[in-house]
Amino acid sequence: MSFCVHGPEIVTFGPALAVLASVTEVTFSTMISEVQFGVCPEKRAETFPAWPCFNGNGNLSRADRAELRVRNPRLLRRGALRVHLMEEAIVRIAGLEKVFRSGKSDLVLFDNLSFQVAKGEMLAIVGESGAGKSTLLHIVGALDRASAGDVYFANLHLTSLSENAAAEFRNREVGFVWQFHYLLPEFTALENVAMPLLLRGCPRQEVQAEASRWLREVGLDQRSHHRSGELSGGEQQRVALARALITQPKLLLADEPTGDLDSRTADSVFELIARLHRDYQLTSLIATHNFSFARRCQRVLRLQQGRIEEVAPETLPV
Numbered sequence: 001m002s003f004c005v006h007g008p009e010i011v012t013f014g015p016a017l018a019v020l021a022s023v024t025e026v027t028f029s030t031m032i033s034e035v036q037f038g039v040c041p042e043k044r045a046e047t048f049p050a051w052p053c054f055n056g057n058g059n060l061s062r063a064d065r066a067e068l069r070v071r072n073p074r075l076l077r078r079g080a081l082r083v084h085l086m087e088e089a090i091v092r093i094a095g096l097e098k099v100f101r102s103g104k105s106d107l108v109l110f111d112n113l114s115f116q117v118a119k120g121e122m123l124a125i126v127g128e129s130g131a132g133k134s135t136l137l138h139i140v141g142a143l144d145r146a147s148a149g150d151v152y153f154a155n156l157h158l159t160s161l162s163e164n165a166a167a168e169f170r171n172r173e174v175g176f177v178w179q180f181h182y183l184l185p186e187f188t189a190l191e192n193v194a195m196p197l198l199l200r201g202c203p204r205q206e207v208q209a210e211a212s213r214w215l216r217e218v219g220l221d222q223r224s225h226h227r228s229g230e231l232s233g234g235e236q237q238r239v240a241l242a243r244a245l246i247t248q249p250k251l252l253l254a255d256e257p258t259g260d261l262d263s264r265t266a267d268s269v270f271e272l273i274a275r276l277h278r279d280y281q282l283t284s285l286i287a288t289h290n291f292s293f294a295r296r297c298q299r300v301l302r303l304q305q306g307r308i309e310e311v312a313p314e315t316l317p318v
Contacts, residue, residue, distance in 0.1 A: 089116040089117065089118055089119070090117060090118065090119040090153065090154055090250065090251070090283050091116065091117035091140060091151075091152070091153060091251070091283065091285070092116050092117075092150075092151070092152040093113055093114055093115050093116070093140070093149070093150075093151055093152075094114050094149055094150045094151075094152075095112055095113075095114060095148065095149040095150065096110065096112070096113040096114070096136075096139065096146050096148070096149035096150075096151065097110065097111050097112060097113075097146060097147045097148040097149050098110055098132065098135055098136075098139070098146055098147050099147040108306055109132040109135055109306065110131075110132045110135075110136070110303065110306040110307070110308070111306045111307070112149075112307075113136070113149070113303075113307075113308045115301060115308060115310070117283060117285065117299075118283070119250075119283055120281055120282070120283055121283055121284070121298050121299060122274070122277050122282075122284045122286070122297045122298050122299075123284065123285050123286070123297060123298065123299045123300070123301065124286050124287075124288055124293070124294035124297040124299070124300045124301070124313070125137070125285060125286065125287045125288070125300075125301050125302075125303060126287075126288060126289070126291065126294050126300060126301070126302050126303070126316070127302055127303035127304050128304065129289075131303045131304055131305075132303055132306075133255070133287035133303055134255050134256075134287060136287075136303065137253045137255050137285060137287055139151060140153075140158075140251075140253060140285060141170060141174045141176060141251075141253045142158050142161060142166040142169050142170055142174070143166075143170070145159070146159065153169070153173060153251065156169065171196065171199070171200065171247065172247065172249070173249050173250050173251055174249050174250075174251045174252075174253060175244030175245050175247065175249040175251070175252045175253070175282075176244055176253050176254075176255075177237070177240055177241055177244050177252070177253070177254040177255070177257045177273075178240070178254075178255050178256075178257070179255060179256035179257065179259040179260055180260065181228070181236040181237055181239065181240040182240065183228040183236055183239055183240060183243075184228070185227060185228045185229055186227070187227065187228075188224065188225050188226060188227055189215060189220060189223055189224050189225070189226055189227075189228070189231065189235075189239045190208065190211050190212065190215060190224040190225060191211075192228070192239055192240075192243055193211040193214050193215060193239060193242045193243045193246055194207045194208060194210075194211035194246070195243065196243060196246055196247050197210065197211075197246060197247065200247075210246060211224075211242075211246060212224060214242035214243075214245065214246050215239070215242055217242065217276070218238040218239070218241055218242045218272060218276075219238065219272075220235060220238055220239060220242070223235060232265075233260060233261050233262075233265060234261055234265035234268065234269055237257060237258070237260075237261065237269050238269065238272065241257075241269075241272065241273065241276070245276060245280065245282075248280075249282070250282070250283060251282070251283050251284075251285070252273075252277065252282045252283070252284040252285070253284075253285050254273065254284065254285070254286045254287070254288075255287045256287055256288060256289065257269065257270075257273065257286065257288075258270055258288070258290065258293065259288075259289070266290070266293075270290075270293045270296070273286070274296065291316040291317050291318070292318075294313060294316055295313045295314065295316050296313070297313060298313075299313070300312070300313045300316065
């Protein structure tokens with residue numbers, strides 16, 4: 001959720017949080033994990049609130065939690081420009097590291113990445129080619145393993161899953177969409193969309209009905225019996241999106257989903273992703289080079305030189 005505060009208003013919300021100085025953004029899950037301070041429109045920003053509320057890790061210390069209980073813990077005072085509240089984290093990344101062996105040396109793709117994604121958020125991951133965006137999505141989706149660190153989906157520790165358990169997790173909880181559609185060319189659109197449920201052993205008649213419903217959802221009910229090669233690039237990606245979501249996953253991972261499309265088709269596909277994200281209350285992580293699309297997401301993380309930082313969507317280049 002985002003709250004914009006102007007003038008002398010006081011906004012109340014929970015869980016416990018009190019910010020008494022100029023704040024650009026506050027992010028927290030069960031604890032406050034990040035605070036960035038900016039210039040207050042009415043006075044110059046202070047370097048920190050009048051009383052310290054964060055320790056070196058960005059978490060509330062025991063003493064300051066006690067202080068919050070003494071003060072009104074649900075007041076956000078004026079000067080806050082934008083507040084992002086993460087009330088329930090569904091994805092948690094802690095101390096993530098990925099190292100590839102290159103000859104006799106190690107290539108560190110990223111090191112000590114830590115962030116959280118709230119349930120229902122639409123998060124963009126941006127960065128140069130080779131920065132590790134795809135690898136990060138693979139790790140979050142249990143397609144790859146980190147060299148170190150922890151990945152949690154809700155209370156499930158993905159890092160410790162066996163290969164079979166990871167496959168089960170992917171089939172039931174995650175929908176994947178890639179830059180290339182990876183549709184099976186010998187099958188129709190309907191059969192491609194139905195494939196994940198057929199692999200579960202679901203009854204064929206029920207699966208076909210559900211696949212037909214999803215093709216209608218993405219606007220391709222008239223193309224259900226066409227094979228992949230008979231579809232346009234945008235239609236192929238819509239089929240891939242229907243295939244990703246037919247299992248009713250909680251998490252959608254999209255790796256450059258519009259990268260192979262012309263600008264007009266890419267825009268329509270992104271709008272479809274955004275609508276389905278809202279309608280089906282998904283949590284979505286989208287790796288993209290397209291800053292226009294990233295600006296439409298609720299949050300943006302930039303991955304560069306092995307580190308990750310959060311940036312305000314509106315600050316991305318046009």
